[in-house]
Each structure stands twice: as structure tokens, then as C-alpha cells.
Amino acid sequence: MSIPPPPGPQQPQDPWQPPHQPHPQDPAYPQGPAYPQGPGSPQGPASPQGPGSPQGPAYPQGSPGPQNPYGAPPYQPWAQGYRPFNRPAPVNGVAVGALVLGLMCFFPGAGLVLGLIALRQIRRRQERGRGMAVAGAVLSGTGLALWVLAIAGGVPADVWAGFKDAARGDGSAYSLRTGECFDAPGGSLEGETYDVDEVPCAGEHDGEVFAAFTMKGYGSYPGDGKVTDVADARCYALRYGYAMDAWAVPDDVDVYYLTPTRQSWALGDRGVTCVFGNTDERGSLTGSLRNDGSRLNADQIAYLHAVNVENKVLDTQPVDTPDDDLDASREWAGRLSAALTEEAGLLRRHAWPAAAKQPVADAAEDVRAAQKEWARAARATDPDTFYEHYGRAMARSATDNSVAARKALGLDSTPPADAEGDRGGDGGGGGGELEV
Template sequence: MDPSAQGGRPDPQLPAYQQPLPCPPPPRPEPVNGLAITSLVVGIVCCLPPLGLVLGTVALGQISRKGGRGKGMAIAGIVLSAISTLLVLLMVVTGAAGDAWNGFRDGVESASRSKSTQDLRKGDCFNVPGGDLEREVVNVDIVPCDRRHDAEVTGIHRLEKSDPAPGSPAGEAFTENRCFELNDAYVRDSWAFPDDVETYYFVPTEESWALGDREVTCTLTGDGLTRSLRVGPDSHDPSQLSYINAEYAVENAAYEEPDADFAYDPSPYRSWARKMSAVLAERAVALRDGSWPEAASPSLAARAEQFEASGKEWAVAAEVADEDAFWTHVTAAEEALTTEARIAARAALGLSTTPPPEE
């Protein structure tokens, strides 16, 4: 038997000296140069084009000296990197690189400003893409409040099980009233409230409601907003805040006038009158004992006297039984608070002196 037919395997019928020699192992392939691979990758992805040129040139030198595979990859990397380098130089010369970088930077900034309406928080100022607040909005662009913006978040209300569903007529009325309350608490100074500003809010969609979203996001929106509407330490000094809070407390109590007919049930009106009397008395003390600038003290003292006088009329109104007498004392209480005294107090503290339309 021809030993070669057995592929070099031993034949047990032959003596040892006639056994075929074992086949030599196949030759190991030469390794691929790592720099050649890197040069090709850099050339393909067009990142750092000069680096691809350098790596490809070094790879060719190594291959010529030490051997190895990858010459074609090195050459391809050099060619692609050379083309990329020329394109970069051309863009720099023509200014296209600057435009491309600006576009990239603007895109990154735009992406960082984008926020879901479900992630908005109190104090955020934002623009709606396209400026259309009438359509369903999913994402908005957050911007500084001292720049032009479409709306400002005044607060978040989380719906409870007892609250009406946001899509129902009762839910819409409930949401509006809750947002009015949050808006008033956020701005507080009714005299600084822009005429064209309106209430706007985001409610859970059917999809987000199914995923557990229960938040109503209340905002104020208007044309040409270029500052924050918030009243707080960042926008007013302590004296201004103290005065604004005093007037706000009185206004807020006045808004609680009962809806029922006095003749049918006078008790809610008497309770309202007692609350008005207590709030006015409390705020009169705050105005009288406050630490005001020396020039503002006389105006604040005069306003405190008006609070006291008004509070006394409300106290009398709370005790009368006759409806006509009740409203007579309420009218006297309202007339005790004059717009002129309020303007003087605001002017002394450096606040806006233009009354709102209803004043």
C-alpha cells in the first residue's frame, strides 16, 4: 500500500523503518498590521483625517521592514484620510467648517433645552415649537425667563381620586380654578400683572393617564413675555415683598365671597365678613410694625389706618341681621381702601403705580 494514500498515517503491517514521516503543520499566516487596520477605520469614519494619514504611512513602513499583512488596508486608509483632510482644509478656507460647527452646536443646545411637558417644573419659562399653543404639545424648549418666551410655569397640581377627570366639563372648570389659584399665588402683585397674559395649562393625555400621569401643569402665557412674572426674593426686596403679601392676603380673602343668595342663607356671608375683618386687622399690624424705608413709613402707616377702618366695617357687617345693612357696611369697608393711598404706598416702595383695569 502506498503510504501517501493514507495521508502519512502509520501502517501496522510495515516495519518501523518503512513507516511514513508525519506531515509538517501548515504554515502560520502572517499577522495583520494593527496600525493598518486603525488607519483604515479612521479613514472610513472621517475622524481626525491627519491621524489616518500618519498611521497608514507608519504601517507601510513596518510592513516593508518586518513583513506582515495589511498593506492594502494601509493604502486605503491613507487615501481616504487624504481625501478627508483636503475636504476639511477646503471647509476651513471657505468658512463652511464654522457654519457646520455652529449648526452642530445649535443642534446640541436645542436638544439640551427640549423638555417633555410632563417634566416641566414651577418657574420654567419655555417656547412651544411653532408657537402654536392650540395643538397638543409634547415637548417644549426651555429658555431663560429674561429672553422672549411663550409661557411660564406657575405651579403643578396633582390630581387626587376625588378630583374630576381632566377631560370632562367638570374637570376643565376644576383645572381652570386650580390654575387661577396657583397663578395668583405665583404673581401675587395684581398691579404688575400684564393685561395680555392668560392662563394656560397642560393636562394628562389618555396615553400618559394610563401610565400614571396625574399632574396638571399651570402656566401663564402672553405675547412678548421677556421677564419672569414671579414675585419672590429674586425679584423684590424684603420691604416690597412684605407690602405685596399684605395686599395679596386682603385680595385673596375678598375673592371668597359666597355664591349663595344672602336671603336664603346669610351664615356664609357672615363668616366671610368675619374673615375679612380678621385679615385686615392682622395686616394692619404688619404694615404698622414693619421695617420700612424711612421715606415709605408715612405712606405705609396711612395704608394701615385704612386697613383698620375697613376691618371695623367688616366686623359690623358680620353681626347685622338685615341684608341691606350688611351690604351697606360692606360698601363702607370697600370705600375705606382708596386707590390713592395704595398708589402712594407703592410709589414709596418703588413698585408699579398703574392700577389694573378692574381697579
């Protein structure tokens, strides 16, 4: 704000006092009819200059100004910086945003930057809000320092784990643990859900948790499609750690998963929960599907470990047919050939019980024969040739030798309903569970 000029012939000594009245003999005195001075006369004292008085037009120095019938001197212009009404300066909006982010602590870096920007704008624009800007910057700076320390110490995962633990007992989907069974709202395992009801696995239920993992290596949310792709691949592979005997999984059971949303990702959620559910939305499960190392003997585990090497690769069958993408099918067949080579070696090296030794050896021969056909399919130069060796390889799957070996080991001996190698509905008897 500039300072008013010093008093002079045209300026009052005090902006709140009447201006100096020139003597009638003074040449600058305006000419006009004279009137007596007094309370009742038309001419009164000139209005004092000050913030509360009206502003009149300015005239060149020495000019008599406009003539008025009362001969009063014209009003002087207000000095620069004075206004008729003294309105308060506006509040800086960036300062408000900095304070909000500082209090919420969700984005401490952003709150700190906004606080610094607000302080600069306030100084330049003569706005209000400096206290809010300072408070937001301080709170955000403190929050940022705590986040840095937390990341260095690996605390974010613990914080999110604590968040999920706090939700336990409240029917939250975050509270699910491996081996637990639950009912979902409306009985559907598709779409978005949060509230679930934990129920005993012995009775009817909508889902059974068989695995969980954390998505690592991603900063910002990778998108719904990427999250689904990761969940699909990992959950199908992880099911063999919980339900090792794929033949014991009913044909109407499929793999589902609970994944982070964009909103929960922003809060640190990276967890994916893998679930068994019925392929019929109106259907349900009864009893636990768990058959793992805690419920199987060493020989059963050795056999299932060998055949699941093949099953995990079968789960990765390309979506496109050989007619649409022959290269993808050939690459898959090559990986199957390598998996069956490993499977045959595991079956031959284990010391099986006497009753299972010959049945398992016969099953291993079937594996070796199927491996040769998959190797030929991997070298196919056209779709017809690929289909020819594909069919021969699948004919050696789920043979009588496999059934005999399973019976000798005390495992489920009923082949899955779908033994054609196509994952189809991805249920318990789909192609992903085929074995020899």
C-alpha cells in the first residue's frame, strides 16, 4: 500500500479533518455567489478525506474546477491505496488444500508441496491463509518422514496386515484365512463384495479359501485386467498345494479369487485370496476340499507331486486354438513335453510300496509315451499335424494304469468327467487336472 503524499495546497493536513479553506482573496478561491456561513447555510464544511468518504473526480492543479451554486471547493481525489470500503483479502485456496491433505495424511508429499506453493502465492498476492499453509506443510512433512521410515523398515505390509486383522470378526472379506469357508451376499462369487459370513466347512457354503498371495513389483494400480490375469495364473497353480489330488475335486468346482480394487490398492492392499466355489451360482459346496501334506502319507504326496508337474502346465493352455495361433500352441506343447519328462523321472526314482511298484511303473511308461507325442506336437508345421499328436498325447492320459496306481496308493481313482485336455470350465475335472 502506497503512502499518501504530504499535505499541500490541495491536500488536507489530516485525512479525518476538514481541508484548509482558502481565503476569499486567494486567486484559487472559486468564484460564485457568497452565502453566509452557519448551520443553516447551503455551504458547509468540506467533507474530510478518508476511507469512508466518496471519491470525486480529479482536476488539473490550479483549475477552479466545476462551478457550483454554493461556491464550495471540489472534493479531492482519494490517495492511492484507500478504498471506500475496506474488504478483507481472500483466503488462498491452495493453503486450504495443503491443510486438508496434511490432516488426512494420505498423500503427505502432495500436502507438503501444496503448503510451500501456498506460502509463495500468499506473499505475492497479499492473501490470507498463511497459518493453514504452514500447518499443512508441517503435518505433511511429518507424515512423509514417517512413511519413509515405515518403508525402510517394511512397515506398510504390517500396517495393511493390521488393517485386515482389525476387520476380523466384522464379516469382512479381508478377514478370510486359508482353510476357512464362507457365504457370500446373494450366494455369488462374482463382482465386488466386502461383507462375508464365515461358516463351518462341514455344512453347505459358497466358498472355501485355499491360498493367498501378495502382488509385488507394482507401484501404481496396474489395472483390473492385469490384476485378474495375475490372480488367474497364480491361483490355478496354488490350488495344488491345498487340494493336491485333483481327481478328488468335484467336476462342478471352479477357482475364484478376491482381488484388490483401485480404492483398496491406494490404501496398501496387495493381497489376492484364492477360493474354491461352485460353477453353478445357485449351487454350493459341502465339506472341505483340503487334501494336502497334513492329510496324506509320504507315498501319496510323492505321486501327486509328480503328476501335478504336468497339471500345472496343462492349466496354461492358450486361449487361442492352433488354427488361430499355432506358435502359442507349439510353445505350450514344448513345455508339456518337458514337464512330462520330469514327471516320468519322479515316478521312477521314488521307492514305492510293493503293492504300488508295478502300477506306478506302468503309469510312468504312459507318461513317457505321452511326452513323445507332445514333443512332436511342438514341432508341428500346421494345425492338422498339431491336432494329430495332441490327440495321441491325450489318449495316454487318465489311463487304466493311472487308475491302478491310485488304487494301490489309496487315492481317488475316479477320473475327472472331462478328460479331453481342454480346460473348459476350469473345474475340478477340467483339463488342468488331467494326469496319467
